[in-house]
């Protein structure tokens with residue numbers, strides 16, 4: 573029976589692709605994903621590029637393809653359930669048969685790099701949503717806050733300092749995790765103000 577699979581492909585390096593992800597991708601009539609996701613894999617079947625601008629249209633098209641009897645695989649970087657494709661797909665196509673294949677999230681890899689047991693951390697995503705005031709309620713609760721920022725760590729640092737958060741608070745930035753140019757840097761909130769990072773980073777505020 574035709575189905576839509578949403579497959580987590582991990583943080584970016586092939587080493588973090590799971591066997592079940594690879595096996596599921598091989599079942600597809602059509603594979604849909606961002607440039608970063610598609611470039612990671614050797615895909616012998618039809619491919620469709622997804623980006624922030626065409627996401628809604630492509631998801632709707634993929635639902636039509638499933639209804640026409642095709643097996644569609646949507647690639648989601650990291651894990652589909654954390655700031656990934658699961659939410660938009662569920663919102664736009666609640667009536668198709670969907671199976672989720674989990675992937676290793678950038679948040680998990682960040683926690684591993686910094687040796688943070690993540691059941692002791694607060695995890696927040698601002699990706700695509702903008703800075704949320706809710707972070708103020710948890711930032712000083714003694715637990716590390718792991719944040720997917722809304723693109724720029726410096727904007728979040730600026731916001732937090734503006735709200736009276738201690739500018740000497742420790743921050744770690746995990747950038748381009750699992751890639752050859754991966755970097756983990758530790759500094760203070762104030763130091764972040766004048767620094768540029770790639771859009772691919774996870775921030776931990778202690």
Ligand SMILES: C[S@@+](CC[C@H](N)C(=O)[O-])C[C@H]1O[C@@H](n2cnc3c(N)ncnc32)[C@H](O)[C@@H]1O
Nearest residue numbers: 583649650651654656677678748749772773774
């Ligand atoms: C749309 S969200 C996807 C998150 C993904 N579903 C996950 O579980 O990692 C994209 C954001 O995740 C973070 N991210 C994804 N991959 C990353 C990586 N390899 N290294 C650092 N941050 C990453 C970045 O903040 C990026 O802007």
